[in-house]
Amino acid sequence: MYVTIRYLSVIREITGTREEVIEVDNGATVEDVLKMLSKKYGKSFDRMIRSGRDIRGLQIIYFIDGKNIANLDGFKTAVNDESELVIIPPVAGG
Numbered sequence: 506m507y508v509t510i511r512y513l514s515v516i517r518e519i520t521g522t523r524e525e526v527i528e529v530d531n532g533a534t535v536e537d538v539l540k541m542l543s544k545k546y547g548k549s550f551d552r553m554i555r556s557g558r559d560i561r562g563l564q565i566i567y568f569i570d571g572k573n574i575a576n577l578d579g580f581k582t583a584v585n586d587e588s589e590l591v592i593i594p595p596v597a598g599g
Contacts, residue, residue: 506531506586508538514594516565519549529584535567536580538590553594566593 511524529538543551567574568591574582
């Protein structure tokens with residue numbers, strides 16, 4: 506199966522790309538995809554992903570096929586062939 510990953514903001518800077526297509530196993534979840542990406546992009550990516558889970562109010566938002574995973578099965582949400590995962594880090598401004 507192939508999944509398209511779209512990176513926004515600082516995560517785009519870490520990965521050096523806006524978008525990529527990766528191959529995943531059948532039955533893969535968002536969690537599985539994030540583990541694969543952490544192995545590929547290393548500590549900076551992994552730290553960003555983990556901090557986005559732990560800080561209240563400043564969390565990374567994940568959309569799979571246009572739906573927030575918080576409204577689905579969270580990180581256990583299944584990805585399908587040709588799914589699109591969008592990773593949106595917290596943004597602050599004033």
